[in-house]
Amino acid sequence: MLFDPIQIGTMTLRNRMMRSATAEVLADEQGTPFPQLSSMYAALAKGGVGLIVTGHMYVQASGKAHPGMTGIHDDACIEALATLADAVHAEGGKIAVQINHGGRQVREGLVADPIAPTAVDAKPPKPAAKEASIDEIEDLIDAYAQAARRGKRAGFDAVQIHAAHGYLVNQFLSPLANRRNDEWGGSFDHRLRFLERIAYAIRVEVGEEYPVLIKLGARDEADDGLCLDDGAEIIRRLPEMGIDAVEISGGIADSGAFNIGAGVEAGVNEATFRPWATRLRDAASLPVMLVGGMRSQAVMEDVLESGDADVISLCRPLICEPDLPLRLQKGIQDAAACVSKNRCWARKGDVGISCKCPGVVRVAA
Numbered sequence: 001m002l003f004d005p006i007q008i009g010t011m012t013l014r015n016r017m018m019r020s021a022t023a024e025v026l027a028d029e030q031g032t033p034f035p036q037l038s039s040m041y042a043a044l045a046k047g048g049v050g051l052i053v054t055g056h057m058y059v060q061a062s063g064k065a066h067p068g069m070t071g072i073h074d075d076a077c078i079e080a081l082a083t084l085a086d087a088v089h090a091e092g093g094k095i096a097v098q099i100n101h102g103g104r105q106v107r108e109g110l111v112a113d114p115i116a117p118t119a120v121d122a123k124p125p126k127p128a129a130k131e132a133s134i135d136e137i138e139d140l141i142d143a144y145a146q147a148a149r150r151g152k153r154a155g156f157d158a159v160q161i162h163a164a165h166g167y168l169v170n171q172f173l174s175p176l177a178n179r180r181n182d183e184w185g186g187s188f189d190h191r192l193r194f195l196e197r198i199a200y201a202i203r204v205e206v207g208e209e210y211p212v213l214i215k216l217g218a219r220d221e222a223d224d225g226l227c228l229d230d231g232a233e234i235i236r237r238l239p240e241m242g243i244d245a246v247e248i249s250g251g252i253a254d255s256g257a258f259n260i261g262a263g264v265e266a267g268v269n270e271a272t273f274r275p276w277a278t279r280l281r282d283a284a285s286l287p288v289m290l291v292g293g294m295r296s297q298a299v300m301e302d303v304l305e306s307g308d309a310d311v312i313s314l315c316r317p318l319i320c321e322p323d324l325p326l327r328l329q330k331g332i333q334d335a336a337a338c339v340s341k342n343r344c345w346a347r348k349g350d351v352g353i354s355c356k357c358p359g360v361v362r363v364a365a
């Protein structure tokens with residue numbers, strides 16, 4: 001099934017492998033991408049992956065999470081972003097843009113006045129961000145909608161809302177980060193409102209036909225955090241919000257349970273969130289993408305054939321081998337070379353991310 005096409009809303013993917021959003025750290029201080037980012041996406045498209053999701057892009061200057069993050073916060077960004085979509089289309093690929101706001105989870109000192117649902121500390125410890133006023137919440141919703149409009153204008157095939165990993169939408173959803181007692185916090189319905197309003201506002205901007213995806217932190221993995229039943233209820237409601245597909249992830253910084261597990265080994269401990277997907281599947285009447293620790297073709301096929309997910313989403317394996325889909329399809333290898341030692345991030349002096357793990361063996365094509 002891995003190499004069968006699939007329909008996501010109005011978009012047809014050539015196969016069921018996607019590159020999950022991966023912050024490339026390839027933009028200048030204004031958030032303008034360096035030419036290397038186009039080359040990275042072109043290599044991924046050439047390597048056969050069905051859908052590329054860009055690294056997260058900030059929808060408002062206050063949401064820039066780390067240096068080198070790409071910006072989609074202003075119409076002036078559109079021209080440079082269009083070069084990214086063009087590079088992928090020239091290789092016959094498809095690309096979605098991931099839109100995000102860091103909220104309280106922004107690198108210290110990077111943003112003048114970090115903003116969050118509530119002024120509670122983030123972990124690892126950061127000074128508490130300021131509680132967003134109602135006007136600021138309305139501005140944030142509009143910032144997501146305008147970012148989606150810019151993504152469509154720039155030629156991306158879809159937009160993905162980042163609602164995982166402790167960033168702003170996840171902060172509103174999570175009772176750990178959202179302690180408000182107005183219409184934006186407290187009950188489940190109130191905590192969901194920010195996401196609902198963003199989804200509706202995006203639809204108004206991009207129209208009925210444009211694919212809108214979400215990456216959802218389906219569970220915080222922390223006491224008193226978002227639990228899997230909450231995750232299921234959010235997924236049940238996504239179609240009403242006009243969302244076309246959900247990528248399942250989880251973990252919030254407060255839980256210390258991060259979404260990027262180290263030490264994944266092919267055939268040993270793959271598919272980190274699969275047990276969740278099995279439980280969430282019943283609630284999902286839209287295509288499900290599963291990310292986290294998929295390494296061997298056998299496990300990817302099994303996930304698809306069991307119905308636990310419709311699309312396999314990969315991050316670290318495609319940093320290591322952008323042409324992994326073609327390698328699997330041609331039978332050059334049956335698993336990713338990635339050893340999940342988490343040395344992908346840019347180190348001081350590096351331009352962008354790259355695979356730096358020791359012990360990686362790449363099979364010659």
Ligand SMILES: Cc1cc2nc3c(=O)[nH]c(=O)nc-3n(C[C@H](O)[C@H](O)[C@H](O)COP(=O)(O)O)c2cc1C
Pocket residue numbers: 020021022023024054055056098162164165215249259260261264291292293294313314315316317344345353
């Ligand atoms: C270098 C790096 C950057 C990442 N950047 C993002 C991002 O921008 N947005 C996002 O949703 N997830 C991001 N992630 C998480 C991945 O998309 C993915 O959920 C996680 O790595 C688990 O998948 P894997 O086991 O295939 O690597 C990043 C992960 C890594 C290693």
